[in-house]
Amino acid sequence: MLTPPPLSLYLHLPWCIAKCPYCDFNSHALAGELPEGDYIDALLADLEVDLPRVWGRTLSSIFIGGGTPSLFSADAIDRLLSGVRARLALAPDAEITMEANPGAVEHDRFEGYRAAGVNRISLGVQSFDNEQLKRLGRIHSATEASRAIEAVTRAGFERFNLDLMWALPGQTIEQALADLEQALAFEPRHLSHYQLTIEPNTVFAARPPELPEEEIIWDMQQTCQERLLDAGLTSYEISAWAAPGQASRHNLNYWCFGDYLGIGAGAHGKITLPAKGHILRTRRKSHPRPYLKAQENGSFIAEEAIVPDEQLPFEYFLNRFRLDQPVPWTEFETRTGLDRERIAESMDRARELGLIDSDETCIFRTARGKRYLNDLQALFLPR
Template sequence: MALTLPPLTLYIHLPWCVRKCPYCDFNSHVAPDTLPEAETVAALLADLELDLPRAWGRTVHAIFFGGGTPSLFSAASIEAILEGVGARVRLAPDAEITLEANPGAVEHDRFEAYRSAGVNRISLGVQSFDDERLAVLGRIHGGEEARRAIDAVSSAGFDNFNIDLMWALPGQDVAGMQADLDAALSFAPPHLSHYQLTLEPNTVFAKHPPALPDEDTVWAMQDAAAERLAAAGYANYEISAWARPGRESRHNLNYWRFGDYLGIGAGASGKITLPAEQQVLRTRRRTIPASWLRAAADRSFIAEAEPVAAVDLAFEFMLNRTRLAEPMPLADFRARTGLDESALQPGLDRAIEAGLLERRDDVLLRTEHGAQFLNDLQAMFLPVAD
């Protein structure tokens, strides 16, 4: 089977935060007193140029500034990055350009400037509106600041924005989860990311675990949230993401569909399809911000660039694709992996027998049971050791 090119997006990582949250396993670092904005802008554009030969002539359909806290950077720096990107790649005229931001007084007067810089979507890391829960999570804002930040985003003219909420927090019950959800929905966000708090390795919470809600409470929270969000007109298009029609995150949707994305900035990962080589290449940048910045001298930003082994391609595709609720054409599997569907056996048979997937002609559908037991479904496609 021949590999064909999927859509392409761009991920830009800005790794600095005011404070490292105890639950966070992202590549984020406490910001220095003075951010190296000019140096970072120049390094990001040099970093992007390393990937241009692999993506020459392709259209970038979305840009996502993640972190860290990208909104610690000035609107002028964001604009300079976007202008530099536009000079180097073909950017779709309607490209969705997302900037992650956290509630905080320092940032509230800048949303208009970010919009003028070219950002057309804000993703706001609220996590909770409950001051006690926010303190446990190590957040630097309170519930009232979160409300003011959302108002500021709307007042700046953003009609496309996301609110990040976490649930199953330490000390939280079903009523507390619902209160957070109702607070978020009162702002009618086009998109809502609703993540269950999990204890990730190499975090403060992993070393010093807080008391989390029991399993029965977690299931009750999940059911109550799904019912409330569906009644409010949101579709659960991805396992932790809800959106109004047409407001799905384009970059994230492309990611879960096993599309291509360039990843630049400290610790950023990328995936690029190379039809001539019949390879899917994964890249990773240097992780430590200072090391990544020093790499600008000789453009040694890339720490790893390895093709995905054929034996792993089927698993990687299903690991991503099963997070989505939409139908899964097997034609997409063939086009984006270069493999015949026989590579999905025997995992596909097991998943169908267990009621986690259904097959209708040349299309797979994740069942409700499959969504509830997603980890089990994904594990069925792990490569079998020789």
């Protein structure tokens, strides 16, 4: 039976100082003055569009992403979060994360963000190597990255994430490990450690850099993973490492097929509607200009569609199998509204290939299933 899962809120702030050549997110280089006040007004008006679909539900987490949200002042973030609280109930222990980039934030703003209610910072460091930062199009230096981390901890944020990339152009195993050592020196309780991949419609796709060979990438991954384990961090998701109890609750809700309101230019949302017996996907207008203009008539939504039943198993397992934890059958059934018999054929094939095990209560992804994750996920595509 279809049951509402936990509910999160994603707020997208789309501007950056410059667009990085590897980035395929909906972000836009800032030209002129930041329309801070108008955009906060638009976000709150946009949120009201979705309110009738989630009446009575409580937010378990908020994530302010981008773009570069730290371009916005602490006062703007305070007004945004105050507006959210006036419209939706927040759990007493709600996780409220904001992304920030070194070089795109005045360090004393972190105190202001914390006073506004942000209780977790995700800092886009990417590398501590100045040459790599230039190749990646980052606007900060290694020194600025270190100072930003120090400013985050000085502001009193006990929970913060560092984004760190590996398999960078020309990078050696020793260089990747040196980056990791510098990150670990700050004792982060959460680290997003992810491989640089070339995405379509990016500058790197048009002019690909020379990346390390596959054998070096594999050895780099194994070496870095061993060091992360030695540091007391656990890989609870393919690219996410955390100390005990420090996993990102917001991201866990995504990966467990939870619900989330997607508010802001280009934001995507997912809302379970048990009374109607379906799950709804939404997408907002992508470019900031038409998105801001949508305040005139509330036309923020560019697209919305019901997820067909035959697509639900793939959508569920696409993210769920990224987690290093068993999948309860009850979670699959309540969050998709489907009986387990609907996926019997795919399950049998996955077992034959050694990608999963299962019993009456749970599905278990094997080590082989983790290594060949794409193949495992593809077994649940509609036929």
